[in-house]
Amino acid sequence: MTKEEIKEKKRKSQDDLKTERKKHKKDKKDKKDKKDKKDKKDKKDKKDKHKNSSVDSDVVTEKPSETDISAFYEENEVSVDYPVEKHIQPVLKFDELSLDSRIKSALSVFSKPTPIQSVSWPYLLSGKDVIGVAETGSGKTFAFGVPAINKLVSQSGKPKGVQVLVISPTRELASQIYDNLVLLTEKANLDCCCVYGGVPKHEQREKLKKTQVVVATPGRLLDLMQEGSVDLSNVSYLVLDEADRMLEKGFEEDIKNIIKATNTKGRQTLMFTATWPKEVRELASSFMSDPVKVSIGNRDELSANKRITQIVEVIDQFQKEKKLLELLKKYQSGAKKDDKVLIFALYKKEAARVERNLNYNGYKVAAIHGDLSQQQRTQALNEFKSGASNLLLATDVAARGLDIPNVKTVINLTFPLTVEDYVHRIGRTGRAGQTGTAHTLFTEQEKHLAGALVNVLNGANQPVPEELKKFGTHTKKKEHSAYGAFYKDVDMNKKPKKITFD
Numbered sequence: 001m002t003k004e005e006i007k008e009k010k011r012k013s014q015d016d017l018k019t020e021r022k023k024h025k026k027d028k029k030d031k032k033d034k035k036d037k038k039d040k041k042d043k044k045d046k047k048d049k050h051k052n053s054s055v056d057s058d059v060v061t062e063k064p065s066e067t068d069i070s071a072f073y074e075e076n077e078v079s080v081d082y083p084v085e086k087h088i089q090p091v092l093k094f095d096e097l098s099l100d101s102r103i104k105s106a107l108s109v110f111s112k113p114t115p116i117q118s119v120s121w122p123y124l125l126s127g128k129d130v131i132g133v134a135e136t137g138s139g140k141t142f143a144f145g146v147p148a149i150n151k152l153v154s155q156s157g158k159p160k161g162v163q164v165l166v167i168s169p170t171r172e173l174a175s176q177i178y179d180n181l182v183l184l185t186e187k188a189n190l191d192c193c194c195v196y197g198g199v200p201k202h203e204q205r206e207k208l209k210k211t212q213v214v215v216a217t218p219g220r221l222l223d224l225m226q227e228g229s230v231d232l233s234n235v236s237y238l239v240l241d242e243a244d245r246m247l248e249k250g251f252e253e254d255i256k257n258i259i260k261a262t263n264t265k266g267r268q269t270l271m272f273t274a275t276w277p278k279e280v281r282e283l284a285s286s287f288m289s290d291p292v293k294v295s296i297g298n299r300d301e302l303s304a305n306k307r308i309t310q311i312v313e314v315i316d317q318f319q320k321e322k323k324l325l326e327l328l329k330k331y332q333s334g335a336k337k338d339d340k341v342l343i344f345a346l347y348k349k350e351a352a353r354v355e356r357n358l359n360y361n362g363y364k365v366a367a368i369h370g371d372l373s374q375q376q377r378t379q380a381l382n383e384f385k386s387g388a389s390n391l392l393l394a395t396d397v398a399a400r401g402l403d404i405p406n407v408k409t410v411i412n413l414t415f416p417l418t419v420e421d422y423v424h425r426i427g428r429t430g431r432a433g434q435t436g437t438a439h440t441l442f443t444e445q446e447k448h449l450a451g452a453l454v455n456v457l458n459g460a461n462q463p464v465p466e467e468l469k470k471f472g473t474h475t476k477k478k479e480h481s482a483y484g485a486f487y488k489d490v491d492m493n494k495k496p497k498k499i500t501f502d
């Protein structure tokens with residue numbers, strides 16, 4: 001090849017490269033334009049979708065403006081999984097809702113509905129089955145509770161038999177839901193009864209004879225059903241609170257047996273939770289009829305409350321208890337000395353050891369775990385709620401649902417067995433619009449959960465420590481949902497052990 005030919009070839013290949021680059025740039029631009037166009041269209045569709053949603057005149061008395069609704073949907077990242085033509089507009093103020101005046105008066109302590117209440121109430125009041133997914137501490141108890149009691153008071157005459165049943169995974173949570181529902185039933189001259197294990201049955205049997213509303217943990221409820229002390233055949237409003245926990249494989253049979261005993265034809269079924277993993281969705285739908293799924297925030301991915309500052313520290317597991325003492329100094333000294341701190345351990349043996357160690361170091365600590373009697377558990381929780389004690393040590397029995405005022409910090413001394421449990425645990429702070437901090441000690445033992453934790457941190461715009469990234473960011477699929485918060489040793493080869501609620 002002559003020099004000229006070589007030059008010509010070089011020039012040609014440079015031209016080719018230029019054309020290639022130009023083409024690539026153009027493709028990229030086209031792609032971007034296409035995406036922008038699609039985003040614009042999606043946004044428009046979303047707006048139109050809300051415009052198209054109908055007002056159910058029976059449940060909504062006043063119509064909020066379309067602009068208000070669009071702004072509300074966007075601000076709260078509301079998603080309603082239901083055919084557009086069947087959508088019902090949300091209620092943005094209590095006044096917009098057609099509710100019994102006694103129930104309205106019980107709500108007057110609040111200024112307006114929370115987003116999950118705004119969106120789910122119109123569907124619930126018109127008799128629809130609803131799956132409600134919203135962050136921890138966002139008012140889900142009244143979201144399902146208000147329509148339940150309103151349904152009872154709308155009947156002519158005093159309703160007979162148990163008509164509303166709420167199932168909850170722990171005794172403490174059942175008791176808290178009961179405390180909330182009683183605020184409504186008392187006003188409406190109805191009875192509410194709470195049924196859970198660890199306390200004598202006699203009083204519960206007596207109350208069951210005349211109540212219309214029951215809040216229960218599954219174990220004790222089944223026990224009372226088997227001895228014939230409760231008839232669920234009139235239950236026409238059934239709620240699974242912390243629904244994903246209640247649908248885990250180890251609990252499936254108990255829940256099926258309870259649901260079978262309810263009024264299967266005319267029943268309205270509700271599932272509420274802050275985490276809705278794919279694994280439970282199919283089973284959930286088998287108990288529901290044409291459900292509306294309402295989510296607040298982007299809840300298709302596991303996500304934590306964004307008002308919680310999440311700090312994750314990767315440390316050697318033998319350093320954990322020393323580190324805990326440092327953290328308590330950090331979170332409970334000076335101006336913060338009376339701040340409430342909740343510490344999570346994983347196993348009850350671990351909790352008992354840490355409790356001794358904290359007492360030895362001069363901390364007055366209340367504790368809730370499975371080795372304690374129900375009376376001790378209730379007393380510890382009450383002391384922490386009232387502020388008589390500002391340090392509570394708990395296992396995952398306290399991870400879900402508990403609404404304890406002013407918990408400033410959650411410390412995860414040992415990481416839970418699932419990242420869903422992590423989201424629930426840290427959700428004990430930052431409730432009802434407040435902020436909070438979650439400080440988590442992460443060790444190599446939990447490295448298989450690192451990827452999922454990184455996703456949760458990223459999703460809430462929290463810093464991800466380099467040491468955590470080193471464990472790899474792949475997410476391990478949950479192999480069996482029975483290894484939840486109440487499970488002891490995780491051996492993936494073993495058949496899942498049946499977990500019972502009491």
Ligand SMILES: Nc1ncnc2c1ncn2[C@@H]1O[C@H](COP(=O)(O)OP(=O)(O)OP(=O)(O)O)[C@@H](O)[C@H]1O
Pocket residue numbers: 110111112113114117134135136137138139140141142273274400401402403427431432
């Ligand atoms: N409309 C409202 N406005 C302000 N606060 C409210 C409203 N409704 C309920 N709350 C309060 O918000 C707090 C949290 O409510 P709740 O315990 O029902 O949360 P949750 O969504 O069930 O949380 P979790 O997922 O942890 O179970 C409670 O103290 C409750 O009284």
